[in-house]
């Protein structure tokens with residue numbers, strides 16, 4: 001099977017989901033990730049206006065399996081919020097997101113577990129487990145799985161260690177509808193070694209979380225040193241993790257069937273700070289070939305600049 005590698009892409013405008021597929025194809029991706037609208041808000045278009053059948057047709061014509069597409073939930077909803085009303089809103093919004101994911105023909109939605117704010121990780125983990133169980137019950141007609149993302153540990157984020165993720169999975173209980181998302185930048189920022197001894201880190205992960213629970217890999221370099229708890233993504237080969245370590249992870253035999261998604265930043269246009277160049281076509285090619293191109297930044301800047309989007 002050819003390496004399942006892509007990036008996050010936009011969804012919006014008149015093309016909607018069809019535009020997401022076009023963008024992914026322009027990067028040479030065979031899998032991709034989308035937010036169903038702006039990641040910073042919870043305004044969403046009705047499913048019938050999302051051009052889903054055309055998007056699925058275009059995927060099939062180009063060898064992309066619609067079921068391998070990853071949806072990312074917006075990061076403003078917080079299942080660990082101490083305020084019960086805000087928690088209830090998060091459950092109902094995420095229930096709709098799971099239904100949208102299913103309508104898109106996708107099977108996996110990535111979710112940041114949440115932030116406990118002041119109440120401590122134990123209370124946060126309990127609230128998140130409770131919220132996830134409610135979402136699963138309300139979406140029992142689907143086979144969409146929630147992938148809880150391991151976090152860098154900034155602020156009061158829950159899921160900042162393998163132990164917290166393991167506890168969360170244990171509290172939710174065994175179900176094929178819940179797995180995890182392994183983000184290389186977050187894992188490095190959380191303090192684990194993904195550079196010199198990835199195998200040992202993966203062994204620890206396997207005992208506490210379970211490698212078989214990984215549904216998605218996020219492939220990002222990190223702007224900060226190991227253990228910094230910062231969560232600032234860098235372009236592949238231009239951060240503290242480096243190209244060799246990231247390529248080794250991408251080509252790891254245990255991840256062969258797992259979609260791998262780049263969430264690296266746009267390369268800024270020095271003459272216009274509002275614009276940036278998407279790096280994904282070039283990063284995907286380098287990783288596929290397992291060959292770092294030292295001139296890649298100059299090549300990325302030869303493209304047409306686009307409005308910058310966040311990660």
Ligand code: FE
Pocket residue numbers: 072110112149
């Ligand atoms: Fe994420």
Ligand code: FE
Pocket residue numbers: 149183218263
């Ligand atoms: Fe991520």
Ligand code: ZN
Pocket residue numbers: 183185186231232233
């Ligand atoms: Zn991140």
